[in-house]
Amino acid sequence: MKNQSGNTHWVDLHTHSTASDGSLTPPRLIASAKNAGLVGLALTDHDTGNGLLEAAAAAAEAGLRFVPGIEISAEFPHPGTMHLLGYFIDPISPALKRMSQILLEGRNSRNPRIIARLNELGCHITMDQVQAIARRGVTDDRPVVIGRPHIAQALAESGCVASVKQAFDVYLGTTGQAYFDKERLTRKQAIDCIHDAGGLAVLAHPVQLRLGNPAELENVVSNLVEIGLDGIEAWHSDHRPQDSEMILSLARKYKLVPTGGSDFHGNSKPDIALGLGRQNIRVPEAVLDELETAWRNRRNRQRAAAAGQPEAVHDGK
Numbered sequence: 001m002k003n004q005s006g007n008t009h010w011v012d013l014h015t016h017s018t019a020s021d022g023s024l025t026p027p028r029l030i031a032s033a034k035n036a037g038l039v040g041l042a043l044t045d046h047d048t049g050n051g052l053l054e055a056a057a058a059a060a061e062a063g064l065r066f067v068p069g070i071e072i073s074a075e076f077p078h079p080g081t082m083h084l085l086g087y088f089i090d091p092i093s094p095a096l097k098r099m100s101q102i103l104l105e106g107r108n109s110r111n112p113r114i115i116a117r118l119n120e121l122g123c124h125i126t127m128d129q130v131q132a133i134a135r136r137g138v139t140d141d142r143p144v145v146i147g148r149p150h151i152a153q154a155l156a157e158s159g160c161v162a163s164v165k166q167a168f169d170v171y172l173g174t175t176g177q178a179y180f181d182k183e184r185l186t187r188k189q190a191i192d193c194i195h196d197a198g199g200l201a202v203l204a205h206p207v208q209l210r211l212g213n214p215a216e217l218e219n220v221v222s223n224l225v226e227i228g229l230d231g232i233e234a235w236h237s238d239h240r241p242q243d244s245e246m247i248l249s250l251a252r253k254y255k256l257v258p259t260g261g262s263d264f265h266g267n268s269k270p271d272i273a274l275g276l277g278r279q280n281i282r283v284p285e286a287v288l289d290e291l292e293t294a295w296r297n298r299r300n301r302q303r304a305a306a307a308g309q310p311e312a313v314h315d316g317k
């Protein structure tokens with residue numbers, strides 16, 4: 001959509017808040033989106049929907065289109081990582097609560113192992129320090145999801161490494177000395193969980209799968225489509241223009257909704273601005289329009305199926 005002077009409106013469909021490893025609280029994130037001139041935003045915290053209601057209320061007040069979202073991990077061979085974005089999930093659905101609980105248990109068993117290994121390696125940080133970092137800016141006792149960026153920050157602040165980047169390169173990245181995988185959902189479980197929570201399932205930043213070539217990516221994508229994938233993230237801070245082009249052509253071929261966002265985290269990724277990813281990635285509002293249409297279509301098909309009109313579910317994706 002364009003405004004009256006013919007300029008494109010922009011959105012950001014991949015962002016994190018203090019509910020996970022972003023540094024802005026949900027209301028501050030919305031205020032920043034408004035300041036940045038965006039017309040729409042999706043909040044996609046890791047493994048939790050805890051920031052969604054607050055962000056939705058702030059967005060309504062600011063006159064910003066808001067998409068309640070989540071980002072979860074699924075099993076994928078080392079050293080790649082597979083993240084799935086859930087869009088238009090219902091923030092109060094029991095399915096979201098269940099999914100979140102499973103994912104948080106996986107984190108709770110992994111984070112202490114990482115810290116114990118770091119201590120063995122001579123980096124003396126504690127879980128309390130990491131927790132305090134994760135709670136910066138959070139003024140009440142709501143739960144926050146603790147992730148590797150918080151541990152990276154603790155390492156940098158303790159002087160064990162020179163920067164967050166070095167913390168990932170040496171210790172926390174998938175090939176780092178203190179890396180432990182967390183228990184993950186299978187791909188089918190992850191997609192089903194997102195659907196059960198009322199959302200659309202989108203493959204995030206496909207380059208992070210670290211596949212050798214486009215044919216391998218196509219293979220993975222076509223398998224995901226068979227188990228219900230709805231969309232694929234074409235524009236992302238880790239994507240070069242040629243990556244986005246290649247992913248867009250896959251989206252067209254498999255009738256997937258192409259999505260995009262900066263993966264804004266605030267302080268822990270200072271080179272990424274809200275609505276303006278690395279490589280100056282920006283996402284036009286029409287992408288949000290298409291995503292919303294796909295979600296409404298899916299929801300209508302589900303409702304028709306639930307009301308006993310099975311023919312309505314066979315009309316394509």
Ligand code: AMP
Pocket residue numbers: 021046146147148149164165168169173
């Ligand atoms: P976790 O959810 O705890 O596995 O941590 C995932 C977060 O770590 C995401 O925000 C990633 O973008 C971030 N991350 C993963 N690898 C790196 C890296 N090499 N440098 C900086 N951030 C990273």
Ligand code: ZN
Pocket residue numbers: 016021022046147149265
């Ligand atoms: Zn993150």
Ligand code: FE
Pocket residue numbers: 071083204205
């Ligand atoms: Fe991700």
Ligand code: FE
Pocket residue numbers: 014015016071263
């Ligand atoms: Fe992300």
